[in-house]
Amino acid sequence: MRVTRTTLVAWCVCVVAVVVACLVATSEARTPSYYSVLGVTAKASKREIKRAYRKLSRELHPDKNPDDPDANSKFMEAARAYEVLTDEKLRQIYDRGGVKAVEKHEKQAASGHGGGFNPFDMFGFNRGGGGGNQERRGPSIEIEFEVALDALYEGTALEAQFAKQVICPECDGTGAEDPDDVQTCPVCGGRGVKITRHQMAPGFVQQMQTTCDKCGGKGKIVKSVCRACRGRKVVPGSSVIDIVLESGTPDGHRVEFPMEADQAPDMVPGDLIFVIKTAPHPTFTRDANQVDLHTSATISLLDALVGFSTPLVHLDGHTVDLENVGITRPGQVIKIAGEGMPHFETPDIRGDLYVTVHIRMPARLSSGQKDQLRKILAE
Structure with missing residues (x-):
């Protein structure tokens, strides 16, 4: 059998095609x-x-995972x-x-005028770059x-339960009993506003923009209201927050939890700040x-x-020696170096402890005691 050059080339092309197909199939099989x-x-x-994505997108949002280099790719995936x-057609x-x-379908359907799904729109959030919607963010x-x-003084981890409003889990924030019950307003076409024109005079037309009275400016009409939230789209909820405080945490220190404030549809939740x-x-x-501490002692x-010399019990239970070898005046302040609060973020460095000393006077003295004191103090 004689193998021509053309036959050999065709055979090679077939082999390459099979290999490529196998690689593509393997790649897709490995892709979740x-x-x-x-x-x-x-x-x-x-x-x-939709419910699964809403929950997952909040967990994976790059703003909540600043230390994860893969956060953005996970979120986009x-x-x-x-x-x-x-999308019903794309899903099929x-x-x-x-x-x-x-x-392949998307390439064929591409018309060259942009559009498409923006994952940050789930929150009404634009992460920058030219154009796009402005950020819509709830209050912190x-x-x-x-x-x-x-x-x-020691550092601690505390648990705080915070009551807040959350997206209704029954309607996923649509306010409707069923997703199909949310319809575009037929009056304003989903814009939320109506344009009315009045001819004031020949050649002069006044144009006015008013809130659509059919949908109340929302652009959507709900045919049947969700029974769980009664159309409010949100319900009372709560979240448990773990607050970790380092030793020496100062007064006024702010502990921020991104996107943990009240939820609302089409809006990024604000931050929760303790x-x-x-x-x-x-x-x-x-x-x-x-960094300095103050206390008092009575002698x-x-x-x-x-x-x-007397022991003084500190905040964490360890004892400090409070002493004075000379005469102590009422209200005298004794400084104990290095026994104050730890410096925030540098706990090896500590402030000082200042102890105000009060003197406990005897309730009464006998005549003999008084005579002895007069002799001693008169010298």
Whole structure:
């Protein structure tokens, strides 16, 4: 059998095509399916997909994972899965032919005028660059949070439960009993405003823009209201926040939790901010400089006259020697270096402890005691 050059070339082309097809198939097999990316089954409803994406996108949002270099790619991968699986036609194409089939369809359908799904629009959030919607962000919430002085001295981890409004889990924030019950307003065409024109005179027309009275400026009309939220789109909820405070955390320190404030549809939640305040302590007070401590101690008149040394229990239970070898005056302040609060973020450095000494006077003296004191003090 004679093999011509043309036959050889054709044979090589076939082999290359088979290899490429195998590589593509292997690549797609290794790529997680869009369903597994969102954590849903292939039979998931549109509502289940939307609910899964909303939860996942908040967890993966780059603003909540600034230390994860892969955060943006994970977020975009989830967004792409959501884009395809919530589009009825694209989902059918994906189920039949996978990612390549969807990409091929999109290339064929491309008309050259942009558009498409923006994953940050789930929050009404534009991450920068030219054009696009402006950021729509909910208000941040500041909460004054009292913490015991001894906890701030040692450092602590606290758990705070915060009541807030959350997206209604039943309607996913649509306010409707069923997703199909949300319709574009037929009066304003979804714009939320109406344009009316009045001819004031020949050749002069006045144009006015007013809020659409049919939809109340929302651009959407809900046919049947969600029974869980009664159309409000949000319901009361709560979240448990873990607050970790280093030793020496100062008064006024702000602990911020991005996107943990009240939720609202089509809006990025604001930040939840705890402002630390030192709670009053029965024996110790914190100086305005944040690093020195003040307390007091009471000694006897004898100790005040002849000198003394006494243990003082500190905030964390360890004892400090309070002493004075000379005469101690009422109200005298004794400084103990290095026994104050740890410096914030440099806990090896500490402030000073200032102890105000009070003198406990005897309730009464006998005649003999008085005579002895007169002799001693007269010398």
